[in-house]
Amino acid sequence: MTPGRPVPPPLAQIISPTSDGGRLAAAYGATSADSGLVPLTVNRREPQVDDVEIDIQFCGLCHSDVHATRGEWGERPYPLVPGHEIVGTVRRTGAGVSDFAVGDRVGVGCIVDSCRECESCRNGLEQYCERGMTGTYGARDRRNGDVTTQGGYATSVVVDKRYVLRVPESLDPAAAAPLLCAGITTFSPLRHFDVEPGDVVGVVGLGGLGHMAVKLAKAMGARVVVFTTSAAKESAAVELGADLVVLSRDAEAMAAQDRSIDVIIDTVAAPHDLTPYFGALRLDGALYQLGLPAEPMPPVEPRALLRRRVSYTASAIGGIAETQEMLDFCAEHGVASDIEVVAATQLNEAYQRMVAGDVKYRFVLDTSTLQAPAEEANA
Numbered sequence: 514m515t516p517g518r519p520v521p522p523p524l525a526q527i528i529s530p531t532s533d534g535g536r537l538a539a540a541y542g543a544t545s546a547d548s549g550l551v552p553l554t555v556n557r558r559e560p561q562v563d564d565v566e567i568d569i570q571f572c573g574l575c576h577s578d579v580h581a582t583r584g585e586w587g588e589r590p591y592p593l594v595p596g597h598e599i600v601g602t603v604r605r606t607g608a609g610v611s612d613f614a615v616g617d618r619v620g621v622g623c624i625v626d627s628c629r630e631c632e633s634c635r636n637g638l639e640q641y642c643e644r645g646m647t648g649t650y651g652a653r654d655r656r657n658g659d660v661t662t663q664g665g666y667a668t669s670v671v672v673d674k675r676y677v678l679r680v681p682e683s684l685d686p687a688a689a690a691p692l693l694c695a696g697i698t699t700f701s702p703l704r705h706f707d708v709e710p711g712d713v714v715g716v717v718g719l720g721g722l723g724h725m726a727v728k729l730a731k732a733m734g735a736r737v738v739v740f741t742t743s744a745a746k747e748s749a750a751v752e753l754g755a756d757l758v759v760l761s762r763d764a765e766a767m768a769a770q771d772r773s774i775d776v777i778i779d780t781v782a783a784p785h786d787l788t789p790y791f792g793a794l795r796l797d798g799a800l801y802q803l804g805l806p807a808e809p810m811p812p813v814e815p816r817a818l819l820r821r822r823v824s825y826t827a828s829a830i831g832g833i834a835e836t837q838e839m840l841d842f843c844a845e846h847g848v849a850s851d852i853e854v855v856a857a858t859q860l861n862e863a864y865q866r867m868v869a870g871d872v873k874y875r876f877v878l879d880t881s882t883l884q885a886p887a888e889e890a891n892a
């Protein structure tokens with residue numbers, strides 16, 4: 514798909530009204546679990562002293578956006594504008610902002626606030642904030658009048674400077690957008706396991722997260738084994754850098770991987786049996802589960818872990834400092850996402866294709882296809 518004509522004017526519904534005026538942003542979001550995505554207008558707050566106002570250029574479509582807007586993780590506040598893979602340029606800054614200037618290329622990922630005081634926050638692990646991080650959409654924004662945060666399928670956003678990332682100019686802005694979630698979510702566990710040149714990394718599921726895991730693990734010098742349910746993705750996986758591709762529904766091929774892998778990054782968005790993957794791990798290997806399926810996973814049998822002291826763990830996105838480290842690493846190694854740019858009118862079709870596994874490998878919304886609101890909220 515290529516970007517189409519601008520969408521019709523947004524509905525009159527204005528969400529997240531603020532008392533201080535602010536600026537209207539054209540957006541797309543869900544009004545209920547089964548509404549699909551429809552045009553909306555978001556009222557962004559007037560930038561406060563530490564705020565950065567960003568004109569959004571591109572926003573990646575994460576499978577989490579599908580889960581959240583469709584209510585697959587439980588009841589959500591509606592209307593809900595998804596999007597946490599945001600790249601744009603600085604439009605205005607508050608008086609307390611000196612690190613960002615108008616025109617700078619910046620990004621926003623999954624976190625727009627946290628308590629800033631707990632042990633996790635002090636250690637740059639805001640995603641594990643003991644009081645709960647404030648997600649980029651669908652979260653209660655405690656520091657800003659308790660409004661519900663609204664994400665990046667929009668023309669602008671206002672975010673505290675502490676949660677704004679610098680996007681290196683050498684990266685293509687559209688291809689950099691998915692780094693803000695898919696990139697950091699796979700970079701963080703690879704770093705946590707201390708992946709080194711020569712290690713063998715398994716990647717389960719070749720979607721948005723999975724293809725980034727392949728690229729990042731290769732850039733770290735690892736040998737990469739891709740596990741996929743899609744025979745059609747075999748040659749594409751090799752093109753991405755995979756050294757070996759295993760069809761996960763082929764029991765014999767799975768058994769042949771016995772004790773060959775150091776760490777597995779599992780990105781599958783649906784319930785699946787992990788036993789064959791534990792069997793592929795070496796002594797002291799680890800499986801990081803990143804996917805959050807809407808339905809329960811099959812139970813894990815302790816014996817499958819015990820035989821080789823395997824760790825079964827999970828990992829949530831990454832902290833702000835680590836996200837900046839990942840962006841700089843990607844610029845240094847020429848790593849970015851393989852994308853398909855879509856217009857606002859193509860978002861619902863893109864969701865359907867994502868659920869069907871028909872994407873190489875990340876859809877990215879071109880926000881210039883959203884209709885710019887004609888007026889300022891405080892005009």
Ligand code: NAP
Pocket residue numbers: 574575576577578580694695698717718719720721722723740741742743746780781782783802803804805806828829830867868870874
């Ligand atoms: P995606 O682009 O849709 O990729 C998921 C991949 O999983 C598919 O391409 C497919 O790969 C594989 N898969 C196998 N069976 C599937 C099935 N029945 N339904 C769907 N996928 C299936 O999704 P994504 O954006 O990478 O996100 C993956 C998961 O990670 C989601 O659950 C998302 O919510 C979660 N997530 C977690 C975090 C975190 O912090 N932990 C952050 C972001 C996203 P093959 O065709 O190769 O089998």
Ligand code: ZN
Pocket residue numbers: 575576577578597694695
């Ligand atoms: Zn995401």
Ligand code: ZN
Pocket residue numbers: 627628629630631632633634635641642643644645
């Ligand atoms: Zn905290």
